Amino acid sequence: MIEITIVNQSSELARVAGLLDRLAAERHLAPGMVADMQVALDEVLTNIMKYAYTDNAEHEIHIRFRVFDNVLEAVIEDDGAPFDPLAISAPDLSTPLHERRVGGVGIHFVMNLMDEVTYDRVGERNRFVLRKRFKT
Numbered sequence: 001m002i003e004i005t006i007v008n009q010s011s012e013l014a015r016v017a018g019l020l021d022r023l024a025a026e027r028h029l030a031p032g033m034v035a036d037m038q039v040a041l042d043e044v045l046t047n048i049m050k051y052a053y054t055d056n057a058e059h060e061i062h063i064r065f066r067v068f069d070n071v072l073e074a075v076i077e078d079d080g081a082p083f084d085p086l087a088i089s090a091p092d093l094s095t096p097l098h099e100r101r102v103g104g105v106g107i108h109f110v111m112n113l114m115d116e117v118t119y120d121r122v123g124e125r126n127r128f129v130l131r132k133r134f135k136t
Helices: 010-027 031-051 105-113
Strands: 002-007 060-068 071-078 116-122 125-133
Touching (some): 002 010, 010 060, 031 060, 031 125
Antiparallel strands (some): 002 060, 060 071, 071 125
């Protein structure tokens, strides 16, 4: 397991990507799997940074990576407003772009990249878990 705590600033995304790259190199993870996790993480963390906080204060976001049972897992925890992105209905991608409701495409994309995505509210924190299975 490897973990990092960042603050809610987009400049911190590179630190998370670097940590995942280091873990991937140490564990000899497939580049495609790591790329999918990087894209999903970027989407989730960017949404947290943009929408989870009602103030302009600095907030900590904790990310924990582990590799187990042919799975790469990322657990993201933040102290933002309670929000379950999985409760939002999937966007209708057949509707013309100018007629679609705003939002939902990013989480839909994340769910398609990952093998498992879960959300829980634990105390005063949101917990978002991303899992990607190794291709054997």
